[in-house]
Amino acid sequence: MTDPNYDVILVGGGHNGLICATYLAKAGKKVLLLEARDALGGGAATSEFSKGFSVSSCAQWLMQLSPEIQKDLALDKFGLTLAAKNLSTIALGEDANHIMIKGDMLDGDSLSVEDKKQYEKFYKQILKFSKVLSGAFSRRPPKLVEGNFTDRITLLKLGIGLKLLGQDDMRDLLRIALINMYDIMEENFDNELLKAALSFDAVLGSHLGPRSPNTVFGFLYRRLGDVYGFKGPAVVTGGMGAVGKALANSAKAVGVTIRTNSKVAKINCDGYRAISVELQDTETIKANIIVSSADPKTTFKQLVGYPNLETGLVRNVHNIRMKGTAAKLHLALKDLPKFTGVAHKDLGNRLIIAPTMDYIERAFNHAKYGEYSSKPALDISLPTVHDKTLAPEGQHVLSAIVQFAPYDLKQGWNEQTKQAFKQLVIDRLEDFAPGIKDLIVESELLTPKDLEQQYNMTGGHWHHGELSLDQIMMTRPFPGATQYGTAIDGLYLCGAGSHPGGGVMGLAGKNAADEIIKRGNKA
Ligand SMILES: Cc1cc2nc3c(=O)[nH]c(=O)nc-3n(C[C@H](O)[C@H](O)[C@H](O)COP(=O)(O)OP(=O)(O)OC[C@H]3O[C@@H](n4cnc5c(N)ncnc54)[C@H](O)[C@@H]3O)c2cc1C
Known part of the structure; x- marks a missing residue:
């Protein structure tokens, strides 16, 4: 038994785990962080998928990272550059x-003056709503029943935020938060491409189509990045893995001990108190507090183990919906591809293939029945336009988020089904970028199953659990584990599966650290 008297053991070194560890160490705790992979950052990762060609292999855009965390952890000083x-x-x-969207501005010949004007109004209102949400996202979610003083303050602030919206906006928010993106788009705009582009943002990373209930919430969640000062997505120098590296440097600077290639196999409990972790090689390490940034299913099912939990808790964990539907396509290219109608100078922007809302809905329909989309929607990045370090000179990489690819494919994911889907996605790309096939040196497709296996995230799910009204705020990840603490004393959650959710944002990690620090000796 290794016993160097750690106050806290962090399971998992994704961005949330690293952030939580750093805040705890800054507060004087002795922290050990154990990461299963050989690299830090979790889904914020860079991988060399072909000799000389690297890519952000899971998350590809930095678009929501909290500015407060960036500043507190001095990430620019520790090597994060855009x-x-x-x-x-x-x-x-x-x-x-095509249509170009930047903040509240639209550009494109097919857009009417009315749509442009309406978009400005719409964007302004959405941003107001996202601002109200952001207030509740940067602190622990309140308990509705048995809430204490802090919970009452949070609810009060949320209430004041809503009240300050004014009667009309408040009524609109309460109405649209519960309905679907499709109807909201129909109410506001005429242009099909615009309606589809905004709807795609609402369903990215989710098992939802534009007609699914509460998809507007997904859109508001996505716009948090705008509230945090991102006027559009950013490309990180060196790929998203550089976020993990900068966070790790910041963590080490305040004394966090970090061990990679250290997969936790078990969280040991004495009754209902977490006391130690056991690594795969059977090394056991004790600590007063164990914080897991692994997803809630991994934490409770694999690490604590269902036999050690009460039936009600097991049912809650079992029922979390977290089957990923986003795949990743990576292409090593001999040259920069040409997209019809896109100027060379614009190729470094975010390009999306989602021409109509019905197109996205049909793509989603396949996933409902365990099939991959015959015409998938794509979110495409050509990072080498901005960052030459990712490919040999003059050559390029393309990275695309592909929806929908169900975790549970009816006929199963194997080499054959993967090849078939990859070919279909490349064919779709060829429709918009004729000649791209001839530029491909090597290609890789990661299905949600691959993402689960490579990144240790159950279901390969973007948010470690669907972001829908039954799994957000005071019900995330499930009632009884909503304020980072769990039914097991000394065991906390701090990953995307807890409030407020996923995306490289960092708030789950920071909020969890705040909660542990606040509880002091009672943690
Ligand atoms: C296809 C796809 C595309 C995405 N694109 C974007 C994007 O463009 N922009 C964006 O902001 N977000 C994107 N996301 C979402 C983002 O990647 C996640 O929300 C984010 O990575 C979650 O961070 P986390 O730190 O909570 O968890 P993770 O990043 O999942 O990190 C958890 C860490 O815990 C480790 N771990 C798990 N179990 C154990 C164990 N037993 N022992 C030790 N370590 C363990 C894992 O190896 C991992 O390193 C995307 C997600 C997917 C799936």
């Missing part, structure tokens, strides 16, 4: 009549 920021989104039209 190769490009405030990028536009270009929604690719099948007729090459």
Whole structure:
């Protein structure tokens, strides 16, 4: 038994785990962080998928990282640099009549004056709503029943935020938060491509289509980045793995001990008190507090073990919906591809293929029945336009988030089904970028199963659990584990599966650290 008297053991070195560890160490705790992989950052990762070609292999855009955390942890000092920021989104039209979206501005020949004006109004209102949410996201979610003083303050602040919206906006928010993106788009705009581009943002990373209930919440969640000062997605120099590296440097500077290639196999409990962790090689390490940034299913099912939990808790964990539907495509390219109708200078922006809301809905329909989309929607990045370090000179990489690819494919994911889906996605790309096939040196497709296996995230799910109204705020990840503490004394959660959710944002990690620090000796 290794017993160097750690106050806290952090399970998992994704961005949330690293952030939580750093805040705890800054508060004087002796912290050990154990990461299963050989690299830190979790889904914020860079991998060399072909000799000389590297790519952000899971998350590809930095668009939501809390500015408070960036400042507190001095991430620029510790090596985080952006190769490009405030990028536009270009929604690719099948007729090459594209639309460019940047903050509250729209550009494109197919747009009417009315749509442009209405978009400005719409964006302004959405941003107001996201601001109200952001207030509740940067602190622990309140308990509705048995809430203490802190919970009452949070609810009060949320209430004041809503009240300050004014009667009309408040009524609108309460109405749209519960309905679907499809109807909201129909109410506001005429242009099909615009409606589809905004809807795609609402369902990215979720098992939802534009007609699914509470998809507007997904859109508000996505716009948090705008509240945090991102006027569009950013490309990190060296790929998203550089976020993990900067966070690790910051953690080490305040004394966090970090061990990679250290997969935790078990969290040991004495009754209902977590007391130690056991590594795969059977080494046991004790600590007063154990914080898991692994997803809630991994934490409770694999690490604590269902036999050690009460039936009600097991049911809650079992019922968390977290089957990923996003795949990743990576292409090593001999040259920069040409997208029809996109100027060379604009290729470094975010390009999306989602021409109509029905197109996205149909793509989602397949996933409902365990099939991959015959015409998938794509979120495309060409990071080498901005960052030459990722590929040999003059050559490029393309990275794309592909929806929908169900975790549980009916016929199972194997080499054959993966090849077939990859080919279908590349064919779709060829429709918009004729000649791209001839530029491909090597390609890789990661399905949600691959993402689960490579990144240790159950279901390969973007948020470690669907972001829907039954799994957010005071019900995230499930009632009884909503304020980072769990039914097991001394065991806390701090990953994307806890409030407020996923994306490289960092608030789950910071809020969990705040909660542990606040509880002091009672933690
Ligand atoms: C296809 C895809 C594309 C995405 N694109 C974007 C994007 O462009 N922008 C964006 O902001 N977000 C994106 N996301 C979401 C983002 O990647 C996640 O929300 C984020 O990585 C969650 O961070 P985390 O620190 O909570 O967990 P993770 O990043 O999952 O980190 C958890 C860490 O815990 C480790 N771990 C798990 N179990 C153990 C164990 N037993 N022992 C030790 N270590 C363990 C894992 O190895 C991992 O390193 C995307 C997600 C997916 C799936």
